[in-house]
Structures are given as C-alpha cells and as structure tokens.
Amino acid sequence: MKLLDGKTLSEQIKAEIAREVKENFLDKGLNAPHLAAVLVGEDPASQTYVANKEKSCREVGFMSSVYRYPANISENKLLEVVDFLNNDQDIDGFIFQLPLPAHIKEHKVIEKINPLKDVDGFHPSNTGRMMLNLPCFLPATPFGIMTLIERYGIETAGKHVVVLGRSNIVGTPVSLLLSRKSVHANATVTLCHSYTRDIKKYSLEADILIVAMGKQGFVTADMVKKDAVVIDVGMHRVPASDTKSGFRLKGDVDFAEVSRKCSAITPVPGGVGLMTIVALLQNTLKAAKKEIK
C-alpha cells in the first residue's frame, strides 16, 4: 500500500512556488503575488483555515491580507468590499472564507467577484469554463486532488472513478474534471450521493474511489475493491482523550482497515487538505502571472 502523502507533496510544490516567486517576481523587482482573504464573524474553524492560508502564503513568499468583518455586516456592505478588492491593483486574487452568515446570499457575493481574481474558482464563469475545458481557476479541492493524482502518476484513462458526494465545491467538479478529455483524466465516472441506492454496489466497482460525503468513517473495507486507489476528502474533529488538543482529525474513510486492502490511499490529516491550500497558492500565482484571460 502506497501512502499518497499530501504533506511531502505539498511541501515540494510550495518549494517550487517559492522559487518561482523569487525568480519571476522578486528578482525582477516585481511585487510578490498577493492573496487576500475576507473573514466574516468569529467561527473558530474559519479562523483556523484563514490562519493556515496566511501561513502558507508566508512560506512561499506571497503577500497576504485578511479583511475581518463582524458577523452582522450587511450584504450591501460586503458587496462594497468585493468592489474594493476587485479594483485594488495590488491584490491578485481573493477569497471569502465560507460559510458566510445566513443573512448574506453567498452566490450574490461570489458572482460579484471579478472572475480573474476568483482564486477559489467559485464564480459561475470559472465553473462554466471548467466544464467547457477552457482556461480557468479550478476550485481548490478538486484541483488539489487532480494534482495529487498527476504527481503520483495514478493512471486515470479508462479507469472507473466513483465519487461519493455531489457538493458544488468537491464531488461534482471533481467528477467533471476526471471525465473530461485531457491527460490525467479520461476516466469513466460515476457520481453517487444521498439518493444513491446501495452505494456499496458502486464503491466496490471503483478503480479510484473519491470520498467526499462528509460522514466520518463512512467507507469501510468491505466497500472497497482490492487494490483500489482511495482519496479521502473528509475532515472531522473526533474527541480524543490522548491528544493535547482533545481531538483528532479523521476522514470519511476508515483508514485503519481500508489501507490494508487498497493499493494507495490519502491519510487524514496529511492528505487532500494540504493539497487544497497548495491549489489556492497555485491559483494565486496564476492570477499574478495573468495566465487566465
């Protein structure tokens, strides 16, 4: 069994990005790429995510800014923030840490972002260009999964990929990316979800199983074909008396038993999550290089 090690791979890609920042920006007297994040409210998980993104920016030499607003900010005020960030020439790309408070329509905020600065790849224009196989910013988690597959040389053409979970930010886009006509894709893809009858019937047929159900420990060994590749997108805090923090991170896959049956698997933590942050850095670099037009 091969561990698809997001930690080592993400460090390697970050080193590549850092080198590019130095050679193509700083050494030429240009400003480093600049990622801004907007954080609304005080949700602890959101704060952690944003802090991790800032840390990753520092590691590769990016500039980063965080714009913080109280949870009761009005939708109109937040739309003005989008305008400001769209027009600020010093910011190459920006993201809104989701979820936003319930009184704000997320899609309204996202649709106001200039697609050329939409480094989370959530704007419909980027989503559509992704489906049409045109240059675009890919959403970070699917992009991270594709990078993992590519860098580990996992064969996808003609393979049966089964995706569990149809969210707009993971399951649906990754199923699209793997089915389209391009190198590192060309897979036959089945998209399963809460309405699927007998998920096990499908998961057992998967050469590559991508699990983004949001249910801790959902996939057990009896659901996985021998020698399958298993990619676990889940991320759950499980109480643990033997850790300093009082919890432990677990995925949607029962790693202990599935790892004994599959040919390759991503751990949680240290798998897809780290690749997601790297994908955001890659998108920001693309934005700074004006690669998407």
Next chain:
Amino acid sequence: MKLLDGKTLSEQIKAEIAREVKENFLDKGLNAPHLAAVLVGEDPASQTYVANKEKSCREVGFMSSVYRYPANISENKLLEVVDFLNNDQDIDGFIFQLPLPAHIKEHKVIEKINPLKDVDGFHPSNTGRMMLNLPCFLPATPFGIMTLIERYGIETAGKHVVVLGRSNIVGTPVSLLLSRKSVHANATVTLCHSYTRDIKKYSLEADILIVAMGKQGFVTADMVKKDAVVIDVGMHRVPASDTKSGFRLKGDVDFAEVSRKCSAITPVPGGVGLMTIVALLQNTLKAAKKEIK
C-alpha cells in the same frame, strides 16, 4: 413498450407557449418574444436547422429574424454582430448556428453574448450557473431531455442513469442535470465515452440509458437491460432508395431491436430532436419574461 413521443409532446408544449404569447404578450399590447439566429456560410444542414427554428417560432407566435453572413466573414466583424444583437432591445434572445467556420473561435463569439440573451445556454456563465443549480438558460438538448423525462413521469431519483457521450452540449450537461439535487433528478449517473473500457458493462446496468455518441446504430439490444428507458440523441442521414429524399433519419440506437426489450424509448426522428427546438422556444420565452436575472 411506451413510445416517448417527442412529436405529440412538442406540439402540446408549443400550444402552451402560443397561449402564453397571446395572453401575456399580445393581449397586453406587448411585442411577441423575438428570437434571432445568426447563420454563417451555406452549410445545408445548418440552413435546415435554422429554417426549422424559424418555422417553430411562427407556430407559437414569436417574432424571428435570421442574420446571414458569408463563410469568410472575419471574427472581428462577427464579434460586432454580437454587440449589435446584445444591444438591440427588440431582440429577446439569439443564437449562433454552430459550427462556425474554422477561422472563427467559437468560444470567443459565445463568451461575448450577453448571458441574459444566451438562449442556447452555451455561455460559460450559464453553464456554470447550471452546475451550481442557479437560475439559468439550460442548453437546449439537455433541457429537452429533462422535459421529456418530466412530462412522461419517468422516475429518476435513485435510478442509475448511464450517459454515453461526453460532449459539452449534450452528454456532460445532461449528466450534471440528472445527478443534481432537485425534483426530476437525484439519479446516480455514470458518464461513459470513447475512453470507457467495455461500454456494454455500464449500459447493461442502466435503468435509464441516454445515448449521445454520434455513432449510428451503436446501441444494440444485447447492450440494454430489460425494461430500461432509452433516450436516443443521435441523428444520422442514412441513404435509402425507398424515400423521396433519398435518405432516412436514424439514431444512435438500433430502434427495431432495442424497442422490443426496453420499457420506453424515443424514436428518431420524432424524439429528442423536436424537444430540442421546443427547449429553445422555452428559453426565448423565459428571456422575454426576464425570468433569469
């Protein structure tokens, strides 16, 4: 075996549209919805398609215009045509009959169309909004298929839909539409294509089989599960000595043998093709009513 009769259904929906044109437009002193088509070059098939669209417009009381340009029109000139149509307040929606001549980048032309007039649903913004389940113009053929499924009361939730063919205008969008969370969808969808190994293995598992491979007679009875629903998107002119025109229209499915095994099937002609034109009319009506914002 039930025939999914696109002729009867499309006539019925056209009558509904005609009534709405009368009651909500003409009787109120408003202009009828207005669809414009741009036809570049002299391709006979394209001319036929455009003529059929004009005829359908007349049948429901829409206004229609056709803008004809020679095959050697420059890309810039065609982009100016887009500008003109975007700004003409008398035109509710317009389409470019595809394919365009090779020297013109189709995606450049399509991306210049105002998404609110993009009644073919090909603009990335509409594609993206479709994926995100936001209000949008659906591409005509997938929209027509969804209408057929809905009006014939075909159960989709939890069913296994297998789509053969991954084009941007049929296979990929219909696979998305059927897998998303909404009434008349919620299916488990497998998308197959030219890289799929052993297509028969998948097609035999389909409760609903949608065939958009572009290969005449590709699907034979041995590839279809007993009592499956079969939707044939193919459209091929096959030489025939016993018809006045010298040809006969055939689909991707061997109708004679598959129709004896399945529970329901669309004929060719008289199936999906007619629903596609109706979908275009429905989109134009939506545009005239400013339903998409």
